[in-house]
Amino acid sequence: MPPRRVVTGRSPDPRRRFAEELRLLREQKGDSLRRLAEVLGWDASLFGKMESGKTLGSPEVVEALAQHYGVGDLLLTLWELAVGDPKQFKEQYRRYMALEAEALSMWHFGVSTVHGLLQTEGYARALLGAGGIAGEELTRQVEARMGRRQTLNGDDPPQFRTILSEAVLRTSLTDTEEWQKQLEYLVEMSERPNITLQVLPFSAGLHGLDSTSVIFLRLSSGCAVAYTENAHRGELIEETASVERLQRAYDAVRDRALLPDASRKFVMRMLEDVPCDPST
Missing domain, CATH: 1.10.260.40 (lambda repressor-like DNA-binding domains)
Known part of the structure; x- marks a missing residue:
């Protein structure tokens, strides 16, 4: 030929x-x-x-x-x-990870999953496994994700705000014990002074981030970048106008979300509804 x-x-x-x-x-x-x-x-x-x-x-x-x-x-x-070029996403994700390590503050909105910095090992394993990762690679990625949690646990941790769609809390793990641990961990982390957790209830209606999970990183330079993602890919956004446009949508979501105290009580109610394991 x-x-x-x-x-x-x-x-x-x-x-x-x-x-x-x-x-x-x-x-x-x-x-x-x-x-x-x-x-x-x-x-x-x-x-x-x-x-x-x-x-x-x-x-x-x-x-x-x-x-x-x-x-x-x-x-x-x-x-x-x-x-769709995998190399491009790897490059962007590596750069995002470097920026995350130096961020002074972070603001997150989750459409369907808990942010990696707030995930338990069981939740991370189930989530990554659902994406088709298995074997040694799954173990490696879970360990790496657990290591990232130290970002919020250091001597001078960044301020971290997460707004979780109610869908995140309604999408439970099939393993009720692991799901209970994840909810308990959210409650525990929400009590830390550098972490703010809010819940966006279904009653808030449609909004500008309906299909977008996003995290904003405020850097020491005073600039902010955004990283948006779905189950298949992510994009690092550094152009000022685009970041500001996303920020306005985020601010509107935050205005509709429950206040932190009410959000913590919301998660605790979800925790009470977790079915008991009949074997215990």
Whole structure:
């Protein structure tokens, strides 16, 4: 079979192809980076980093660019292919972990699961196992996650706020004993001075983070970054306008959440409802 002929001359690497397409579309339209920033409302530096391949941007930015250039779903399709590169997610996650270690404060919102820093070993094992991890790799990742919990237990731990959707507390483990331990651990951690736990009840209705788990890290430089994720991938967001947009959505969620005392009582009621193990 003859080798595949290169038709377009574009890079076969999804990330590079996405960056090349962005640069080509802007040049064809005759826009400068500054002009693009004025029209769309994001920093010119973000578009420059996207065109150089240093960042992929968020789907909101990509959608705005697609509308500006009038290319339909082309850019979003290329973006999805680019962020599907496992190496990209590993690089982003490594950078996120480095930033987490130096963060002065963290604000988290969980759609369906407890944040890793507040997970018990049993919960972490069940969650990672549900994602298809098994054997030695599962043991290694659980141990690593348990080691991360020391972030909140040091001599000068960061301030940590977590807002948990009621769905998190309604999605119990099949092992009732491990689920009880997880709820007890949430109550215990919520009593620490550097940790604030809030619950967003179902009665709060729809909100801007309905499908987004996010954590914000406030760094010593005074800047904040955000990390959003779902079961299959995550994205580190550093561009100021995008972080601020997520922050406004987070603030609205916090305003609807139960106050810390009421939230602790909510978790304790959930704990009381855990079925007793008939074997004990």
